[in-house]
Amino acid sequence: MSTHQLDKKAQAWSALFSEPMSELVKRYTASVFFDKRLWQADIEGSLAHAEMLAAQGIIAAQDLAQIQHGMAQIRSEIESGAFEWKLELEDVHLNIEARLTQLVGDAGKRLHTGRSRNDQVATDVRLWLRGEIDQIATLLADMQRALVHVAAQNVDVILPGFTHLQVAQPVSFAHHLLAYVEMFARDAERLADLRKRVNRLPLGSAALAGTSYPLDRERVARNLGMVDEAGRPAVCQNSLDAVSDRDFAIEFTGFASLVMVHVSRLAEEIVVWMSQNFGFINLSDRYCTGSSIMPQKRNPDVAELARGKSGRVIGHLMGLITLMKGQPLAYNKDNQEDKEPLFDTVDTVKDTLRIMAEMIGGEVAADGSPNPQRTRGLTVKAEAMQAAALRGYATATDLADYLVKKGLPFRDAHEVVAHAVKDAIALGKDLSELPLETLQGYDARITADVHEALTLSGSLNARNTLGGTAPAQVRTQIQRHQARLG
Ligand code: ARG
Helix, strand or coil: CCHHHHHHHHCCCHHHCCCCCCHHHHHHHCCHHHHHHHHHHHHHHHHHHHHHHHHCCCCCHHHHHHHHHHHHHHHHHHHHCCCCCCHHHCCHHHHHHHHHHHHHCHHHHHCCCCCCHHHHHHHHHHHHHHHHHHHHHHHHHHHHHHHHHHHHCCCCCEEEEEECCEEEEEEEHHHHHHHHHHHHHHHHHHHHHHHHHHCCECCCCCCCCCCCCCCCHHHHHHHCCCECCCCCECECCCHHHHHHCCHHHHHHHHHHHHHHHHHHHHHHHHHHHHCCCCCCEECCHHHCECCCCCCCCCECHHHHHHHHHHHHHHHHHHHHHHHHCCCCCCCCHHHHHHHHHHHHHHHHHHHHHHHHHHHHHCCECCCCCCCCCECCCCEECHHHHHHHHHHCCCCHHHHHHHHHHCCCCHHHHHHHHHHHHHHHHHHCCCHHHCCHHHHHHHCCCCCCCHHHHHCHHHHHHHCCCCCCCCHHHHHHHHHHHHHHHC
8 A cells, every 4th residue: 555545545534535635735734743751551541452453353353363473563663763754644643553453454544433632632641741751750759859868968067047128036947948849749749649639531532522432441441551540441421521621631731841840949048148249058069160251150050940930831831721712622723732842841840850859969870779879969158158158137036935934924025135236236246146134134034044045056946846947857857858758
């Protein structure tokens, strides 16, 4: 059979048409140059469908054997790069089916029995996304491990905690990093939850209404690993919904947007900490770039790009959700536009998580050992952090708390300390540097033990409640995360 005949045959609607499609329309409607990325899922879905057709006696065992044989050949052709993708065949589904028919003849033509590209594509996207979700779950765990790794080495390193980006109270640098671990842990929870809704089978819905063939959809679901937590087959229960809604992709992109927002906040902090005005951290040279004009520059481009790429992923969320809005039931070609934003979201999130985790925690040797070697991640400049905490009257709240413990109502204590800070600023001194007699001038209840309350470590140790920054609490949290992340 010539390629020309085959292409005509693949376009099952062609008999109805009196003129060929315009070249521009062909290019405009084709998706093969991006959806060929779904090829593995497409073959996997087709094999499960064919296996069920044979089990139900809808196609012969011989047809199934030929389909399996042809698909194995196609798989190796695609892997080796020998497969010829054709624009005329519009998308990944028709390209693979046409090649199958070319290889095995009528058995190939029987594959599409009881199936439409509408339920086929919805199945393919779900299968593909499920695989990506599992990889992203691993990367999210790596990211958390990188942060916990750095945190574990910096429990007693103190930096100013900020509110309104004004020095507020001293916190442990580890505590600060663990805040991001919490964010990424919630992202991982969200991902695990949405995976359940991704992992459901549309196949068997056919074009929109179901099919007249006696399909066993649950068998296909089980073969494709589309099962719920109890191991029961997870099958989309309404054919119109199954072929048309892309809420699972929107939900994934919503998850991805939140991950990127969390990454972006962390990236912003890294940029700020790295600037000469803060000087809290340094990054390894391999994560920095220079300037073509200013020889002194070392720029944190990776962090800036991670921050920038969050906008791109949020844009994809907007794109996908707008794509869905206003679509009547059931399948519409609009849905072909789901792929590029979804693919780019996956690529961006994966690259970003990987590079940020390595930049922070160092690259991890893939030697499979329980405590693999890491290269150097970010360098913590503990003295600079501490000096900044001392400059900003970060222990003013501690002085107020001290007075409260001595019997002063909190609002009055707050006022007393405001006076002390005002005078200390005028003198260019920290509160802890004021002589005892001076402090006693603000309130007679102040005694020599005040200086312990005014140190940075005293301030940290005092915040020994669950979730607080006291090193004892932070160590407990690190242990919890280490046990959880393995
Ligand atoms: N390439 C199409 C998509 O991505 C496949 C489904 C096409 N179905 C159809 N009836 N035109 O959505």
